[in-house]
Amino acid sequence: IVAVNQLERYPVDLYYLVDVSASMQENLDQLKTVGVALSHRMTEHSLDLRLGFGSFVDKPVSPYINVHPSKINNPCSDYEIRCRPAHGFHHVLSLTANITEFTRVVKRQRISGNMDTPEGGLDAMLQAAVCQVCLGWRPEAKRLLLLMTDQPSHLALDSRLAGIVTPHDGLCHLENNIYSESTRMDHPSMGLLADKLLENHIYSIFAVEKQQYQWYEDLVGLLSGSYLGKVGLFQAPNLIELVVNAYKVYFNITIGLRSCPDDGEDEDVSVEVRPVGYNESTVVRVRSRCRCSCGPAGLCHDSAQSACSETPHKAALGLNKDSDRNSESNCRAGGSDVDCSGRGVCECGKCVCEHSRLGAVYGQYCEKDDFSCPYEEGLVCGGRGVCVSGECVCNDGWTGDNCGCPVSTATCQSANGLLCSGRGSCVCGKCVCSDPQFSGNVCERCPMCHSTFMVGALKAAIHSLVLSLLQEVCGLPSVSRSHTGRGGTLQPHLCPTAVAIGSRQAQTLDGPSYRLVHAQV
Numbered sequence: 001i002v003a004v005n006q007l008e009r010y011p012v013d014l015y016y017l018v019d020v021s022a023s024m025q026e027n028l029d030q031l032k033t034v035g036v037a038l039s040h041r042m043t044e045h046s047l048d049l050r051l052g053f054g055s056f057v058d059k060p061v062s063p064y065i066n067v068h069p070s071k072i073n074n075p076c077s078d079y080e081i082r083c084r085p086a087h088g089f090h091h092v093l094s095l096t097a098n099i100t101e102f103t104r105v106v107k108r109q110r111i112s113g114n115m116d117t118p119e120g121g122l123d124a125m126l127q128a129a130v131c132q133v134c135l136g137w138r139p140e141a142k143r144l145l146l147l148m149t150d151q152p153s154h155l156a157l158d159s160r161l162a163g164i165v166t167p168h169d170g171l172c173h174l175e176n177n178i179y180s181e182s183t184r185m186d187h188p189s190m191g192l193l194a195d196k197l198l199e200n201h202i203y204s205i206f207a208v209e210k211q212q213y214q215w216y217e218d219l220v221g222l223l224s225g226s227y228l229g230k231v232g233l234f235q236a237p238n239l240i241e242l243v244v245n246a247y248k249v250y251f252n253i254t255i256g257l258r259s260c261p262d263d264g265e266d267e268d269v270s271v272e273v274r275p276v277g278y279n280e281s282t283v284v285r286v287r288s289r290c291r292c293s294c295g296p297a298g299l300c301h302d303s304a305q306s307a308c309s310e311t312p313h314k315a316a317l318g319l320n321k322d323s324d325r326n327s328e329s330n331c332r333a334g335g336s337d338v339d340c341s342g343r344g345v346c347e348c349g350k351c352v353c354e355h356s357r358l359g360a361v362y363g364q365y366c367e368k369d370d371f372s373c374p375y376e377e378g379l380v381c382g383g384r385g386v387c388v389s390g391e392c393v394c395n396d397g398w399t400g401d402n403c404g405c406p407v408s409t410a411t412c413q414s415a416n417g418l419l420c421s422g423r424g425s426c427v428c429g430k431c432v433c434s435d436p437q438f439s440g441n442v443c444e445r446c447p448m449c450h451s452t453f454m455v456g457a458l459k460a461a462i463h464s465l466v467l468s469l470l471q472e473v474c475g476l477p478s479v480s481r482s483h484t485g486r487g488g489t490l491q492p493h494l495c496p497t498a499v500a501i502g503s504r505q506a507q508t509l510d511g512p513s514y515r516l517v518h519a520q521v
Contacts, residue, residue: 011048011141019149052095056124058114075113088182089124094136121153131172156189260290333365340366374402414442
């Protein structure tokens with residue numbers, strides 16, 4: 001059994017290919033809530049998720065659609081509903097990390113209509129697989145293509161009903177994001193579709209309603225690296241579980257030697273194993289031993305010399321199991337039961353690491369590489385550093401796990417020359433304000449500060465008004481405010497009316513109390 005463990009930051013591209021025929025109206029509404037929920041769930045598996053969206057209906061030609069002039073632009077005109085025209089494949093949104101944009105695009109989708117039951121899903125799948133640049137598939141990402149439909153699909157030769165006899169050429173034919181050869185080429189054969197999915201490292205997921213499950217079950221058996229999910233309703237939880245389950249990778253591989261070569265010579269055979277959807281592979285080396293005769297003890301002896309020493313290579317034939325185990329243990333990291341971290345082969349007690357398209361694999365146990373670092377905008381370490389042993393070594397002027405933080409604090413400099421206006425700290429080239437009431441790129445804004453100033457001005461005006469009232473009511477030449485604190489009093493024998501007014505104001509205002517000062521006249 002070969003276990004495949006995804007790296008925490010391994011990028012994932014997920015492209016939604018959705019049937020927008022009229023019967024999918026309710027399901028399309030449910031899909032509008034999936035984007036954000038799925039992105040949150042997938043953070044458990046990958047921190048670099050991108051979503052894309054495309055739609056399909058059927059070939060826009062009779063007898064698949066109604067070609068009456070009133071129906072071509074609006075197939076739903078009989079029902080007083082504004083539908084979009086039928087189309088073979090429409091690429092709507094390239095793969096993006098902007099989940100908000102994905103949700104917005106899905107919410108804008110409208111249904112279409114066609115005449116017959118089967119849809120053109122396989123036609124659309126092939127275009128989604130081969131139009132890599134248009135869709136934005138990343139070379140370093142795991143690629144998932146999710147097909148959503150509630151009906152079966154047309155197969156090769158079905159297009160003869162429409163007089164279309166030209167076989168599909170397996171190429172990309174997108175013009176203005178619309179499949180331009182839909183009315184001139186037949187649906188792809190299952191063999192052609194399977195080849196293009198494998199060639200472009202795309203793992204296909206079929207999300208179908210339960211009544212169509214058996215039809216697609218027979219189909220998926222012809223497509224290597226496909227996953228079929230039975231969905232009762234296209235609700236967010238169901239689709240999320242479907243994608244997460246399809247994301248898991250398991251292999252059960254049995255390798256054996258059925259017969260020896262005709263010349264009887266021993267030979268080595270290398271088998272490349274590649275998970276569908278990944279742009280990586282591992283190599284399994286199988287060494288045959290055919291030149292073997294049985295000795296007196298009933299054990300095999302090999303006359304060939306070992307590549308590791310000048311002594312006969314008996315360990316590989318089972319004569320010296322202890323020696324064989326010791327050799328293997330030298331190729332395994334502490335606590336591991338896998339040779340060379342699963343990324344190389346053990347030869348003579350040393351790991352020979354495999355070659356990866358993504359970069360170098362090295363280390364005593366092939367445990368290190370130069371590509372398991374964070375990716376940003378499709379570039380390892382954001383293009384601002386190099387990946388060494390799974391960690392980014394940043395260029396001068398940059399720091400952080402993905403080299404995304406500038407060392408310079410110039411972006412935090414405010415107009416007054418202070419960092420973050422003196423109200424915060426510069427973290428990764430951005431100001432983090434120390435007080436929540438401050439905001440802005442350099443903590444320059446403070447909406448609450450203006451409000452506080454206005455409250456203080458209002459209190460001062462009220463204080464002044466109270467003093468004026470006291471002077472007028474008591475008929476005194478002057479009234480002054482004494483900062484005696486809470487508990488100061490008015491002299492009641494001088495101005496009883498003023499005492500009442502002053503007392504009410506003292507209770508109302510959260511400020512100093514007042515005392516009449518009598519001037520000799």
